[in-house]
Amino acid sequence: MTKPTLISFKLCPYVQRSVINLLEKKVDYEIKYIDLANKPEWFLKISPFGRVPVLVVGDDVLFESAVINEYLDETNLPSLHPKDPIQKAKHRAWAEFASALLVDQYGFTMAKEEKEALKKKEEILSKFRILESILPEPKNGKLFFAGESMHLVDTAYAPFFMRLDFLKQKDGQWDLVSGFSKLKVWSDTLLSLPSVKNSVLPEVPEEYIAFIKAHHSWMGGKL
Ligand SMILES: N[C@@H](CCC(=O)N[C@@H](CS)C(=O)NCC(=O)O)C(=O)O
Structure with missing residues (x-):
């Protein structure tokens, strides 16, 4: 094949x-x-x-x-979706939620004016509050969306957390997950996976920052 x-x-x-x-x-x-x-x-x-x-x-x-x-x-079995149809449907819905976060993140980084950027930041934080309220408790310093094992829904969130981490590496003020204890463990767990680490080319962190700067956004001026 x-x-x-x-x-x-x-x-x-x-x-x-x-x-x-x-x-x-x-x-x-x-x-x-x-x-x-x-x-x-x-x-x-x-x-x-x-x-x-x-x-x-x-x-x-x-x-x-x-x-x-x-x-x-x-x-490519085994499936990373839960078997139970209700759980599977919920995971699909929460993957959509991750797409909305990616849209907010793009808006946050590309907004021309401070007011618009801070509005996007608030939208991210309000979604974080919702996620924090539905995530299970971490075990042994690790957390996936559904607890101890990785599912397809986790792969929908990892690129969002990685971009947030690129920003945080550049300037600690963009560390938006730090105020959310479960989200922070979830983000750390995902970013430590080899499949996540190896999912971008080595130059991507630098090029991501350069891309934001090149768009002359409010955040670009701060990076
Ligand atoms: N809903 C789509 C979104 C894909 C998307 O927005 N891709 C962007 C790049 S990250 C794109 O190709 N944009 C086209 C353009 O910039 O003209 C998906 O999940 O695949």
Whole structure:
């Protein structure tokens, strides 16, 4: 069988989710990087929204990270979803919540004005309060969304926590998880996993900061 090919943009958190899944599932895959500022014709032909990630499987093309990850999960057992349909549905819903956090994070880093950025920061913190209230208690200094083991939903959050960590490394004032004890353990647990660590190229932390600065956002001026 031909290897699946993931079409990526280096800094994209949605692509990163799929890379984490491919690494967790030990799938033999290829990755092709494109520049979103200069999308190639062949890419525009296969990506209906003009967005990454796209997964090419033989003659088939899959898009939307959640769908790609469900496909990878179903075709590379054991599944990282809970078996119980209610739990599975809840995990899917909370993965959507992670997508909303990624949108807030993008808005927070790209906002031109302080007021707009701080509004986005508040939206992140209010989502953190909700998450903190539903997360189980950590055990032995570790925590995944559902407790002791990793699920697909965790892979939806890891890129968000990683970007927050890039910001924190640059300046401690962006350490938004520090006030949330369970979230902090969850973030640390995810960021310590080899599949998460290896899901971005080594230059990504620096390029992430450079990307924010290049957009002349309020935060960019502070980094
Ligand atoms: N809902 C999509 C979101 C993907 C997305 O927004 N990708 C961004 C890059 S991180 C993109 O390709 N944007 C197209 C553009 O910038 O023109 C998913 O989960 O796959």
